[in-house]
Amino acid sequence: MRATAKIGDITQYQLPIGDNLVDMNALISSQISFKFNEVINCVHCDRITKKSFNQGYCYPCLTKLAQCDTCIIKPELCHYDQGTCREPAWGEAHCLTDHFVYLSNTGTIKVGITRHVTDGISSRWLDQGATQALPILRVKNRLISGQVETLLKEHIADKTNWRTMLKSVPDQVDLLALKHELLEKISEGSKKIQQQHGLQAITEVESSPLSITYPVEQYPVKIKSINLDKELAFNGVLQGIKGQYLMLDGDRVINLRKYAGYQMTLTTDA
Template sequence: MTVFSGNIKKMSVDVNDDNVAQYQLNVGDNVLNMNDVIGKHISINYQATINCVHCGRKTKKSFNQGYCYPCLTKLAQCDTCIIKPEKCHYDQGTCREPAWGEKNCLQSHFVYLSNTGNAKVGITRFVTDGVSSRWIDQGASQAIPILRVQNRLMSGLVETALKSQIADKTNWRKMLQGDAEPIDLIALKNTLLETAAPELTELQNQFGIQALAEVESEIINIGYPVDTYPTKIKSINLDKELGFEGKLQGIKGQYLLLDNDRVINVRKYSGYHLDIQIN
């Protein structure tokens, strides 16, 4: 039996040589390789303590997946434009943290298509060695970058132009039901770019020809360490249950999949102080 105790953050992700997602969970000062826990019995208990993932302040309620209320209202990374990048207001001189915005928002981004049980469009800052951590966080089984844009504002404007034709949200329940049926994302890309050509040309006329550029890429396939998928999903709420236990049957997205069809979104409980026991 091994016991870990401390505040958690969302699982960090990577892929191995076979493009299978690899997960690590930070628990206080410890790092758990969660792929090694699959097939084992896990017990998690919430100690009714939450600390802000940014400033460490104790808070009764977590906002925006791990922040205290003061940080929610002050940090640029918690501003509305992070969720809706087309509302970026840096050029208006009203960015909450201009230095943070310059480092994170005034950099090139990718617009992508992915398959999370259904086709969706999204944006990501990094595509490292061909794979974005965002794709893994969303449980995408396939993904492809389609456009590279000059900054976060542009990524939001392009996404807005495309999402009239395609979803920009993940249906997490469908994503957890099993392996998604393959989608020809290259054909979908060509269709979307052709249909949205007038809007994209208008953006180039407004912001410059180099504001966006098409990316040539093959479809990237991503696997997940899942022995058994749930048949009827039952979501665990730590604020109500305070704890749970069971056999870990897999991990997909930021979800732990347990026996008896129970699942928990680890990212939702960033900043929570947990006791984790593994047998």
């Protein structure tokens, strides 16, 4: 799904089906039906693959693309400077650029990194179902973002608990106060990184916390996850969308990002 948001507005979702982009917000409260057509295309090379890896890639792409390397999940392991990047040109465009370290509220408070904050919003926050977010530091490349995140992980989580995220709207947290508390705790480690990479390697971001609203009419109580590889079709009333999840009646949810590249048919009574 593609999610977009403007400050003060409800997050808008579109789902690519064939050559069309379906307005998913318009389908809230409608009966929808999905059918997996048992064909999977790699999201990078478009070849047909029997199994999808890393949310949409075929196995050859998984093993050769820089965007599928371990350092994408663990940026502190970035190895571009060692001359071993799978795709140096891709690394220069995506990793040797400024990154933001942020705090977000996805039911629990977490730290994360993102390359883009456009009009005050990062698509990462929408993908994770964050209801609050605050960029706290700007760093000059992906490796440093991972080093800073590693410092912060000693004091705060770096993972989203998707079940907690889906169950309710979490209480608001004073992210500014938490920011100052955390920056104090990692000050010595940050200085060491600056001594190695330069004073401008890490700079504090002055901004206000952002609140994000999602199109949800009813949250699930006892979550039941739909597995499209076992359950080739499903239907029900769409009760909400948050992060990359559709919420249907009967406390059922499905993470559509997991099934990127799957050819599906969508029908609705809307």
